[in-house]
Amino acid sequence: MNRIEVNNLNVYFGDSQVLKDININIPKNTVTALIGPSGCGKSTFIRTVNRMNDLIPTFSHDGNVYLDGVDIYNPKMDVVDLRKKIGMVFQKPNPFPKSIFENVAYGLKVHGLNDDDAIAARVEESLKSAALWEEVEDKLEDSAMGLSGGQQQRLCIARTIANNPEVILMDEPCSALDPISTTKIEDLIHKLKNDYTIIIVTHNMQQATRVSKYTSFFLLGELIESDLTDKLFIDPKDKRTEDYITGRFG
Amino acid sequence: MEKNRLSEFLIEKGLFITAIFSIVIILLIVSFILVEGIPAFENYGFFHFLFGMEWGPSRGQFGVLAMIIGSIYVTLLSLLMAVPLSLLCAIFMAEVAPNNIRKILKPVIETLSGIPSVVYGFFGLIVLVPLVRTYFGGTGFSLFTASLILTVMVLPTIITISQDSLRAVPQEYREASFGLGATNWQTIRHVIFPAALPGIITAIILGMGRAVGETLAVIMVAGNVVQIPGSIFDPIRPLTANIALEMGYATGLHYNALFGTAIVLFLIIGLLLLVANYIQYKYKVDIGGGYL
Ligand SMILES: Nc1ncnc2c1ncn2[C@@H]1O[C@H](COP(=O)(O)OP(=O)(O)OP(=O)(O)O)[C@@H](O)[C@H]1O
Ligand SMILES: [Mg+2]
Numbered sequence: 001m002n003r004i005e006v007n008n009l010n011v012y013f014g015d016s017q018v019l020k021d022i023n024i025n026i027p028k029n030t031v032t033a034l035i036g037p038s039g040c041g042k043s044t045f046i047r048t049v050n051r052m053n054d055l056i057p058t059f060s061h062d063g064n065v066y067l068d069g070v071d072i073y074n075p076k077m078d079v080v081d082l083r084k085k086i087g088m089v090f091q092k093p094n095p096f097p098k099s100i101f102e103n104v105a106y107g108l109k110v111h112g113l114n115d116d117d118a119i120a121a122r123v124e125e126s127l128k129s130a131a132l133w134e135e136v137e138d139k140l141e142d143s144a145m146g147l148s149g150g151q152q153q154r155l156c157i158a159r160t161i162a163n164n165p166e167v168i169l170m171d172e173p174c175s176a177l178d179p180i181s182t183t184k185i186e187d188l189i190h191k192l193k194n195d196y197t198i199i200i201v202t203h204n205m206q207q208a209t210r211v212s213k214y215t216s217f218f219l220l221g222e223l224i225e226s227d228l229t230d231k232l233f234i235d236p237k238d239k240r241t242e243d244y245i246t247g248r249f250g
Numbered sequence: 251m252e253k254n255r256l257s258e259f260l261i262e263k264g265l266f267i268t269a270i271f272s273i274v275i276i277l278l279i280v281s282f283i284l285v286e287g288i289p290a291f292e293n294y295g296f297f298h299f300l301f302g303m304e305w306g307p308s309r310g311q312f313g314v315l316a317m318i319i320g321s322i323y324v325t326l327l328s329l330l331m332a333v334p335l336s337l338l339c340a341i342f343m344a345e346v347a348p349n350n351i352r353k354i355l356k357p358v359i360e361t362l363s364g365i366p367s368v369v370y371g372f373f374g375l376i377v378l379v380p381l382v383r384t385y386f387g388g389t390g391f392s393l394f395t396a397s398l399i400l401t402v403m404v405l406p407t408i409i410t411i412s413q414d415s416l417r418a419v420p421q422e423y424r425e426a427s428f429g430l431g432a433t434n435w436q437t438i439r440h441v442i443f444p445a446a447l448p449g450i451i452t453a454i455i456l457g458m459g460r461a462v463g464e465t466l467a468v469i470m471v472a473g474n475v476v477q478i479p480g481s482i483f484d485p486i487r488p489l490t491a492n493i494a495l496e497m498g499y500a501t502g503l504h505y506n507a508l509f510g511t512a513i514v515l516f517l518i519i520g521l522l523l524l525v526a527n528y529i530q531y532k533y534k535v536d537i538g539g540g541y542l
Pocket of ligand 2: 044
């Protein structure tokens with residue numbers, strides 16, 4: 001069963017077309033990796049899925065993006081609700097300049113939860129899922145800005161899963177991290193994949209093979225090939241995919 | 251290579267000398283005011299001067315309490331009106347208004363801060379004084395009228411600087427907040443406004459400085475009676491007005507007392523800055539050191 005379906009999606013920033021005729025299905029409760037050289041439109045693609053590109057004045061698109069069969073760009077769509085359902089972890093860790101606790105509680109509070117005990121319980125649970133609890137349980141009131149880059153990124157993940165989204169978009173969540181933090185985040189993805197639909201952008205092909213079931217290869221705004229990860233890396237159908245994964249360009 | 255070093259040396263020294271020069275000039279002015287003002291404290295008694303109720307130069311009375319209170323009231327009342335107004339306006343311009351409206355509003359508001367104070371004063375005299383007289387009674391020359399004028403005068407300062415600090419909040423915070431499903435207003439209120447708060451406090455401090463120090467426009471509408479006002483529709487005389495009104499003919503101890511008034515004004519502004527800086531520092535620490 002597909003959670004997300006994208007049909008004939010074109011995306012433009014002003015006059016320049018950044019995504020060209022993208023068609024892709026993202027199955028439920030699996031991890032899908034997006035790979036491709038820098039500037040090929042991976043971030044743009046996932047930011048189209050939670051309508052984050054709406055913030056960019058020059059953005060325009062045609063084609064359709066469906067979440068559980070509902071066109072998310074239909075005029076009646078509640079964007080706030082959509083973004084609650086589709087959580088996002090950004091390429092660069094971006095915690096709020098607030099306490100660790102407040103960072104995780106933020107999403108709960110803006111969605112109207114105001115029972116302090118319930119909030120505290122959810123914060124703890126989310127920090128545990130993000131494998132950060134043990135490192136921060138004694139300093140929940142400290143500023144999140146004082147955490148290391150890897151801890152900040154796990155905090156951002158905790159903040160995202162606290163909202164209990166159905167889909168999690170991760171834009172190179174490990175690009176700024178050391179191998180230990182990377183391993184922790186990959187372990188986390190393995191834990192989350194049974195309950196969440198995850199789309200992860202990565203430049204690291206080993207990472208794609210480690211965490212994902214499906215992989216899609218983007219090049220210059222086009223989706224070249226999508227397949228089971230094991231298959232795509234061993235036996236790509238397209239010459240360009242093969243060139244990329246064997247390191248001949250990109 | 252040698253030539254580069256030499257010009258580097260000259261530029262460095264040149265900057266150093268310019269900086270020293272401006273500091274020396276400021277120190278000269280301050281010491282001049284101190285030298286001229288302190289005799290008033292010596293002859294009349296510092297506390298007598300500060301807390302004296304009577305100001306009658308011809309009778310040798312130099313108590314400035316009523317004027318201190320006048321200055322504080324007029325500043326507070328104008329901030330009370332200006333701060334909410336200008337913050338709402340800054341938020342509108344920085345976060346809500348579409349680009350083309352912002353492009354028109356910004357220069358308009360910046361121009362407002364360039365209008366000379368005599369123009370504001372004149373407007374107050376011709377338009378506001380009669381209005382206040384008609385609707386609230388009294389002569390129309392009052393604490394309230396002066397506060398209204400000051401409100402209009404500090405608006406551009408607070409709006410412009412708060413707006414800049416709101417715009418300077420990194421886009422990542424907005425994206426993070428929207429990404430969690432927060433609405434526009436929730437994002438402004440819980441993320442953008444707190445992140446911009448140190449800058450906003452700076453804006454309010456500068457606005458406050460302008461209100462405490464403004465002289466001409468206030469003289470024209472405040473009534474200038476030396477008294478502690480019983481209501482906001484009574485006339486007042488702030489410290490600045492006192493100096494400007496009497497400087498022309500003051501001699502002897504009276505002359506010193508006006509410099510004493512200036513010292514008191516100095517102290518008040520210094521105190522306000524200290525408090526404001528403390529609040530600002532505390533907020534920076536409170537919101538998590540991200541801005542230290
Ligand atoms: N706000 C924008 N305005 C105009 N062009 C943009 C904007 N954001 C991205 N682009 C352009 O869209 C193209 C795709 O960018 P995108 O960020 O999606 O690439 P990416 O695949 O995520 O690259 P990377 O791996 O470096 O993160 C690039 O050519 C980029 O210059
Ligand atoms: Mg990217």
